[in-house]
Amino acid sequence: MTDTPENAKTYDPKAIEGALFSKWLEAGYFRRDAAGYADMSLDPFTIVIPPPNVTGLLHMGHALNNSLQDMQIRKARMQKRPTRWITGTDHAGIATQNRVEAKLASEGLTRFDLGREAFVEACWEWRELYGRTIIEQLKLMGCSCDYEAEQFTMDEGYNRAIRKVFVDWYHAGLVYRGLRIINWCPRCTTALADDEVNHIDRDTHLWYIRYPLLEPVDNISYVVVATTRPETMLGDSGVAVNPDDPRYSALLKAGAQVRLPLTDRIVPIVADEFVDSEFGTGAVKVTPAHDPNDFELGQKHNLEQINIFTPEAVVNETGGRFAGLSRDDAREAVVAALEDLGLIDHIDEYSHSVGCCYRCDTIIEPWASEQWFVSMQQLAAPAIEAAKDGRISFHPARWQKVYFHWMDNIRDWCISRQLWWGHRIPVFYCDDCGWVDASEQDIEICPACGATVRQDEDVLDTWFSSQLWPFATVGWPDDPNAMEELSRNYPTQVLSTARDIIFLWVARMIMSSMYFLDNTVPFTDVFLHPTVLDRFGNIMSKSRGNGVDPTDLIDLFGADVMRFGLAAQVTGIQDIKFDQDKLDVYRNFTTKIFNASRFVFMNLDDFDNDGDRVIPEPVTAADSNILSKLATLTEFLNDEQNHFEFGAQSRALYSFFWNEFCDWYIEFAKSQLADPATRRSTQKNLVYVLDIALRLLHPSMPFITEDIWLRLPHGDQIPSLVVADWPKTEDLAIYADAQAERSIDLLIAVVTALRSTRARYQISPRTALPVVINATGQNAAEDVIILDKLSNQLNAMANYLDISIGIDVVKPEQSVMVLADGLEIHIVLAGLIDFDAERTRLVKEFEARKKEIERLQNKLNNEGFITKAAADVVQKSRDDLERLISENVGLQAKIMELQ
């Protein structure tokens, strides 16, 4: 098809999206005051965006999350609330450093070749490039962020916030330095926090190794220990058994010692409750420097910490002849050496989970080292309280439990990273006199002795800066406007994010905000969006290569389709199995919106609204019905209970627009427009319903709605849908009209009956048919009046020859009967069909109703049901029974007649 824009039958997002977005930006609508359209006296609505990492491009999770945030922001903006969607990017310390290092590696360089300063410079260049791309992608999606105040976690003001937090916590004793077993990534050569380690199940072996005793005890000459890491035996400094294990009581009593193979180190056998007698041999080798449990055991029993690895997890000089081997090579070599000595007792197959770096998947080496920590328990207490007393709510609510579980078992947080990209730890050391302090300002000269001081080499965990995002982004602590900003617009309203960063990020924001901002929570609602999986239900990842690029989707379908399609799949329960083909449905929806609007425009040639805001003029039942349904839709969308039910909202919009508006109202409108008596009122109603529908659709589909709305003669003087009024429940409530809905239900029942009969017997719509309708329902008299009034509409929708409607009317000969909504619809088909088939069909219907009648009779004969069920439920059963019996009387008569 070669469409010109004028007669195009499909919507082309590419033609309008970019231009509209630029217009919105230039108009300043995304500022808090919406370029003057906001009512600054209303409650503000603020969202802080989860800052995307500057490591790469946006993925489907971002597309979903940012669509949902934009929907909320746009609705609030149309409600005239002061809105601000604070946006920006995260420097993402370890992730970015890895990317930049990888780039250098491709040029044959390492960060050490560049040196710290030049490497950090290279990271900034990376950040400039990707930070800009990410912001461009947000714009492509139509996100109405406050781009004029874009934030970055390494901005000057932001850095001051980090300094203050660190220094305050340091002086309060909440930040401390200590020697601990930490998670060490030998590839990134940095410490990691506990929650930055992924545990992955691996198939491996359990090696049983004989450790010879220094001197035999009761004919026992060795103990067998079981281990998954034989190479660490080079750093063993003891063997532990359970004190109650009878197998080892003699050894313990004798104070037996072990001569460690390969190193000939003599180490003690110690007793500790920690050892599980059931596991392995009940004897465990103790390597305090390379295992968290052994570290504790070692401290308790005063065992030596013997570090056998370099930072890259290569065996160091302590390993003697194994020095220089990697962890894996050392394992093979140690096992081979032990085998040569006949000390491998046996080997079992074994499967257990191994900690891996969340950034590069390298196996973590537990490593004893000096690191900085935040003491968490004191910070967690008020944050737990805030969720308990409802100052913070989780959506879906079940995530609150996950939050509590983590907070109740919180452990100290390792915040130092041996990286170069990030916020350098603001602690200064004087090597001359031993002076140490944390400082918000850089220090060069030791205040104690005047010598030159040095700053700590390490940087802070990325999440240490991310945790300050809600308040550091508005200038806390020392921007002159910060306190004003915080007093008016804090806490923010909604924090929308993925569930895998509840601990890494959400919990820590709550804790730091409450500590520094006088016990104020950073946000009142936490929304955890579903995970976007591939169409088979697998997590999307680079390694699987199953990721989908949102910009490709925007290119293919347009931003509206992607946004609506994602939002429609949010149910609060299930993750989204994303299948690109499913977006066809929503592309068809935009086509439908486009063409329905085209129909409206095509019928407005003579429409003049005198420049006033178009208000509806319900004349026919169809008019009243569509306005009533519109009122119901508006109420549904405004119901607070549905705020996070994005799927339900999308479905309500979809079915209203397609099924109510397009399938029925537009069809009714065709005949109403042809009638001079109703033409003008119908035009008004079409314009009004479309106007309101576009407003309701705008948060999820900002582009197509704006494009149509700008051309629609609704009479609203506001220059953009972005800042137009959001429909209020109470404003639409006046159109609620149960009677009109009942009328249209009846009309639809009759029309459907006629159509299905035609379809069943393949009778052309052009063949006009005589029809007799016998009203038999509870409101038969009323139904007759309603249908009489609707006979014009009826004829327009279902071509009949001549119709009579009444109670106990004479049933025509040679006709078929269809039952619908308390009506017997008789359609005269003399000479057109074989009535035997019709009779068979009716018998089937009769039997089905008979079954249902029996079921209802049993129910109503049940004493328990009558006495215990709610009155309206009992009444409904009685009504249903009465209706079915009456229908079957009619059916039986008809069947007899056809015999």
Place this chain on the structure above:
RNA sequence: GGGCGUUUGGCGCAGUGGGAGCGCGCUUCCUUCACACGGAAGAGGUCGCUGGUUCAAAUCCAGUAACGCCCACCA
């Protein structure tokens, strides 16, 4: 080891105590004047399994199976 979630027509999913629904796909008919990315009419399900509570269970409870996710110092 602990916790959470899912199981509804061929596929993807709504529905949380009283009539089993939506979209895709499928069948039949229709290109007339909003839209074939469309319209009309249909077929298709004993709601994983077992037991319990209840007058009444897809819906609540217990157990069970399969799948998925999270947490945990499983040498």
